Amino acid sequence: MARNTYYAPTGGLPPQTQLINDRAVFTEAYAIIPKGVMSDIVTSFLPFWDNTRLWVIARPMSGFAETFSHYIMEVSPQGGSDRPELDSGAEGVLFVVEGEMTLTLEGKVHQMQTGGYAFLPPGTNWSLKNNSDAPVRFHWIRKAYEFVDGIEVPEAFVTNENDIAPTPMPDTNDAWATTRFVDSADMRHDMQVNIVTFQPGGVIPFDETHVMEHGLYVLEGKAVYHLNQDWVEVEAGDYMWLRAFCPQACYASGPTRFRYLLYKDINRHMVLNASPAYRGNRK
């Protein structure tokens, strides 16, 4: 089966001769981390991960307004972790963009390759190892799972994006389609990590303005995105973080398809006690 080729950052140092013309921006409504910023200078490390470095491209900051963290992981040969997740309340998604790795999930071994996708509910027993002779690069998106009395925690699964048919947006002539790994109406899930694909010229023709917070990592191609009041050019390897209600529209501006990994929080009430007014009203 044909496999997709995604942009995967490989680090390196920007040359000292480089002009200072990066497109990085951090605003109240959105942030852009262009691929050039993901250099060797800004890597992180994690406890109990061997031969591993990462780029943290999103994290909760204000305590209640941001819901998730997003890492780009790079695990060298023989690297990995037997204690990957230290927070028993965290759920996660792994998505492989280059190389291969061995995921052991509740004792069962899964060999994951490019396009491989795993959902890890809170409390899952998992470990990861790179048994190959090349680095493996994957995205790891984490969120504090919002438990609800009477609703079960969803089960873990491992799949590959090539095994899932994208759902076309009606009336777009298939120019805009979304690969969904879980059903939006499945109330056990409080987040989705999807892949959105636009054919050249495909558009989001109006400013979507909605409660879902987003992280968008561009996997392929390029586009012009409207974010709040700005038009920005983005291409494979760039990251966009969008706060809830940030207006967003785009058109795929390149000769090839434009695709991104899209995080969104779904299916839960908003936390009312985050508001000082609400706290004031309570006995």
Ligand SMILES: NC(=O)N[C@H](N)C(=O)O
């Ligand atoms: N920016 C986006 O791709 N937004 C999606 N239509 C979404 O909110 O699912």
